[in-house]
Structures are given as structure tokens and as C-alpha cells.
Amino acid sequence: MIIKQIRLFEQPCLIFFLACVLTFTLTSSASAEIGNSKSQIEQRYGDYSLVQDGFNRIWTQSEWKSTLNSSAKAYGYMTIVGEMNATVWIEYNAQNRVVKETQIMDGNIKIRDFQNCFGELYTDIIAADSTVFVNSTFPELRVIVRKSDNKYNLIRFFIDNLKANAKINMHSKIHGFEITEIAPGDAKNYLKKSRFNRIASNLNAQQSSRDDNWLKTDNYFQPELFFSENLLPRKKTDMIVIHHTAIEDMSVSDIHELHLKKGWAGIAYHKVILPDGTVENGRPENLIGAHALGANPRSIGIVLVGNFESKSPTVVQMDALVKLTLELMRKYHIPLENIMPHREVTQGTTCPGVFFPWQEFIQRIKLNTSETLM
Ligand SMILES: [Zn+2]
Numbered sequence: 001m002i003i004k005q006i007r008l009f010e011q012p013c014l015i016f017f018l019a020c021v022l023t024f025t026l027t028s029s030a031s032a033e034i035g036n037s038k039s040q041i042e043q044r045y046g047d048y049s050l051v052q053d054g055f056n057r058i059w060t061q062s063e064w065k066s067t068l069n070s071s072a073k074a075y076g077y078m079t080i081v082g083e084m085n086a087t088v089w090i091e092y093n094a095q096n097r098v099v100k101e102t103q104i105m106d107g108n109i110k111i112r113d114f115q116n117c118f119g120e121l122y123t124d125i126i127a128a129d130s131t132v133f134v135n136s137t138f139p140e141l142r143v144i145v146r147k148s149d150n151k152y153n154l155i156r157f158f159i160d161n162l163k164a165n166a167k168i169n170m171h172s173k174i175h176g177f178e179i180t181e182i183a184p185g186d187a188k189n190y191l192k193k194s195r196f197n198r199i200a201s202n203l204n205a206q207q208s209s210r211d212d213n214w215l216k217t218d219n220y221f222q223p224e225l226f227f228s229e230n231l232l233p234r235k236k237t238d239m240i241v242i243h244h245t246a247i248e249d250m251s252v253s254d255i256h257e258l259h260l261k262k263g264w265a266g267i268a269y270h271k272v273i274l275p276d277g278t279v280e281n282g283r284p285e286n287l288i289g290a291h292a293l294g295a296n297p298r299s300i301g302i303v304l305v306g307n308f309e310s311k312s313p314t315v316v317q318m319d320a321l322v323k324l325t326l327e328l329m330r331k332y333h334i335p336l337e338n339i340m341p342h343r344e345v346t347q348g349t350t351c352p353g354v355f356f357p358w359q360e361f362i363q364r365i366k367l368n369t370s371e372t373l374m
Contacts, residue, residue, distance in 0.1 A: 032121060032145075032153050032179045033088075038096040041077065045088060050076030052089065074102070081105050081117050086176075101179045108160050108173040111220050125155070126222045133216045134168050141168050141220070144187055152187035155179050169220055169253045217260070225256050227266040231287040239299035239338040240328055241292040241345055242321070242361075243269060244308045244352040252280045255303070264290050269301040271324060277316030279324055295345045300328055308353025318357070322364045329369065336362070336369060 033041060042048075051064040052074040059067070074089045084107045091100040115122040124130060124145040131144045141157040160173040217226055245255060251274075256267040267282040268290035274280065282303070283289055291301030304313050304321060313321070325339060341358055342351035352358075 032124065032147075032155075033090065033098045033101045034147075034153055034179055034181050035151075036098045038092055038098075041090055041098065045077035045079055047077075048075040049078050050087065052076065074100070079103075082109065099181065102176065103178075104158070104176040108175040111169070111172050111174060114174070114221055121155075122221060124153075126219060130219070131216060132219045132221070132226070139168050139172075141172075141174075143221075144182070146187075150184045152182050152184065153179050154182045154187075167254065167257065169251070172220070217257070220253075225252075225266055225282070227283070228260060229265040231265055231283065233286050234288045234297060236298050237300060237332040238334055239295055239340060239345075240325055240334055241295055241299045241301050241340050241342055242325075242352050242356075243291060243301060243303040243342045244313075244356060245303055245305050246307050246309065246351070246353070248305070248307055250305050252282060255282065259290070269303040271300070271302045273302065273304045273317050273320050273324070275305055275314045275317055277314070277320040279320055292340075292342055292345045295340070299340075299345075300332075304352065304356075308356040309350065310353075310355065312355045312357065318361065318364075322361065322368065325365055326368050329365075336365060339365060 033044075047061070049061055051059045051061065051072045053059065053069060054071050054073050056073070058076075064072070074091045077088045077090065079086050079088055081103075084105045086103055086105040089100075089102040089104070090098050093099045109117055114125075124147075125132075125143050127145065129146045132141070133143075134141050139159060141159060143155045143157075145153050145155065147153055156178045157174045158176040158178075159168065160175050216228065219226060250258075252267065252272050255269070255272065259265075259267050269282045270285050270289055270291075272280045272282050282301075285300060289296050289299065289301045291303070292299060302321065302324065304317055306313055306317070328334065329336075329339070339362065341356070343349050
């Protein structure tokens with residue numbers, strides 16, 4: 001089986017990973033503290049070390065105690081995340097309940113390593129009723145998590161080194177996050193698709209140029225793609241259609257975002273073959289794709305990443321394609337004559353490109369299918 005899941009832990013930084021796992025139980029700096037009491041916070045983190053005043057000045061505890069100033073805006077508690085020091089800033093209301101929690105780490109972690117360091121919060125984020133969205137103009141990531149019927153938290157992530165129009169994905173690095181409770185009405189409006197953009201931009205009113213660019217998107221914390229509509233199962237599978245992306249260097253999430261922006265449900269293809277021969281999953285294999293007008297209800301779409309109008313696929317990419325095609329042919333009993341280039345199924349396209357070696361590909365499939373028959 002060559003099909004890999006999107007590789008969540010393929011190349012973990014092992015030391016960091018272990019550090020996270022080992023220190024997790026010690027620090028338990030994990031769940032949202034919203035609503036907790038001051039004494040619960042101090043049981044967890046110990047006494048505060050820092051104070052932020054109403055002018056955003058930072059005081060040490062001893063400095064603070066020596067002033068007569070009593071209006072603290074937030075208290076800073078020291079903790080450890082993985083091998084990093086981190087500060088948890090807590091804002092309390094008049095009843096000493098937490099209304100806002102901000103964690104700032106000295107370094108950063110990749111989104112895909114979040115689970116190892118923030119296990120409880122991760123569980124909230126990947127819950128079925130949580131919603132992840134990004135601003136496509138100025139990269140920003142937010143998640144709404146549902147805590148109970150009438151309680152929703154909004155988590156804003158602080159993402160490192162992102163330029164305008166950069167892509168957020170599971171490899172993006174975060175150095176902290178802020179959690180606040182949002183009113184049930186606001187949360188429900190957020191989550192209504194038709195009103196989604198407007199409400200999201202209301203919460204972001206001070207940055208009006210970013211309005212209308214919020215997209216409900218993949219849950220980057222887990223390796224599953226978000227589709228904007230319900231997809232239907234395919235009743236019959238008797239064809240495979242081969243494509244190229246026509247754009248170099250695309251990842252599965254790049255293709256997915258591009259197709260979402262086109263107003264489609266999400267990535268149109270079922271399988272994606274990268275230039276290094278890795279096969280990744282796109283749209284679930286049993287659901288109707290959106291890759292070949294006229295043939296979608298009966299076919300599986302495979303796309304090779306690259307522009308084969310200007311160059312050929314890589315050798316390993318073709319090897320992977322042959323192997324994958326043979327596997328799918330056997331699985332669904334698809335005949336050789338139903339292995340199609342996109343251009344023969346849909347008019348007006350040259351896909352998968354003039355440099356795609358179609359005859360050689362079909363010869364290799366023929367050779368392998370006749371060998372297995374003998
Ligand atoms: Zn195509």
C-alpha cells in the first residue's frame with residue numbers, strides 16, 4: 001500500500017516531541033482557563049510573577065507590591081511548554097473569574113505539534129463542533145470551540161513570520177494564543193455560513209481592510225480536510241482520470257485552498273502525487289469528485305503535481321502513478337480502456353499536458369495487467 005495519510009509525525013523533532021510528552025503531565029498548561037477562579041489558577045501555576053497595568057506596563061510582583069497601584073489588568077504566571085518557558089497572562093473579572101487567557105511562549109511550535117504540548121486544548125480544537133477559519137489576505141488563524149450549549153471560546157493564534165498572502169498549514173509556527181469567551185449569539189452567527197464573513201469581520205472591525213476575507217477552512221490541527229458542502233458517495237467506479245496541477249510546487253492543502261476559493265466544496269481530486277513520488281489523499285476516495293466534467297459520478301481523479309505543458313513528470317512520480325493506478329484498477333475492476341487523460345473526457349483542456357508520457361504510461365499499465373493475468 002503506497003497511500004500515505006497526510007504525514008503528521010513523519011519527521012518530528014524527536015527531542016522536542018519527547019520533551020513535550022514528558023513535561024506535559026508536570027506543567028499541564030493545556031486547557032482553557034476561562035471561567036476558572038483565581039485560586040484554581042494559582043493552584044495550577046503558583047503565585048503570579050508579573051503584572052500588567054492599565055497602561056500595558058509590566059511590573060514584577062515585588063515592584064507591583066511596592067506601589068500603591070491596585071488596578072492590575074492582567075497577571076502573568078510562569079510555566080513551561082515543552083522545553084520552553086512560557087507566560088500565561090490571565091485577566092480576571094470583578095468576581096476573580098478568568099475572562100481572558102493569553103499564553104506567550106519564548107519560542108514557537110508547529111501547529112502539527114500542538115497536540116503534544118496542549119493536549120486538553122487540542123481535544124477542544126479538533127472536536128466536531130469546533131470551527132477553524134483563516135483570513136486569506138493577512139494570514140491569521142482563529143478557532144471557535146464550543147464548551148457547552150451556551151458557551152463558546154474564541155482562540156486567536158499568534159503565528160510567526162507570516163507575510164501577507166502566505167499560506168497557513170500544519171507546518172506554520174505559533175508562539176502563543178489568546179482565549180476569550182464569546183457571546184452565544186455571536187458564536188452562532190459566526191457559525192452560520194451565510195453570515196460567516198460579515199460576523200467574522202465585525203469581530204475584527206478595527207481592521208476593516210481585512211473584511212470579507214475570512215474563510216472557514218481545514219482544521220490544520222488534525223490532518224483532515226474541511227469540505228464546504230456535504231459530498232455524495234459515488235455509486236459506480238469504472239474510470240480513472242489523470243491530471244496535472246498545471247502549477248508547480250503545490251501541496252494538498254494548496255490545491256484544497258485554491259478549489260475552495262473557486263467556490264468548490266474543496267479539493268477536486270482523490271489522489272495527489274507529489275514530485276517526490278509521495279501519494280497523498282485528497283477528497284475521500286468513495287465520494288464524487290469535481291475533476292472531470294462529464295465523468296465525475298463514475299471516476300477517481302488522480303493529479304500529478306507539476307506543469308506538464310513545460311516539462312515531464314519525475315521518474316518517481318510516474319512510478320507512483322503506475323503503482324497507484326494498478327491498485328485502483330484491481331480494487332474497482334476498472335478496465336484498461338477506462339484509464340483516461342483528462343483531455344479525452346472533458347473538452348477544451350490539454351490536461352495532463354503535452355509532456356505527460358501517455359503512451360509509455362499505458363504500456364506500463366498494460367504490461368503489468370497482463371503479467372498479473374498470466
Ligand atoms: Zn485535469
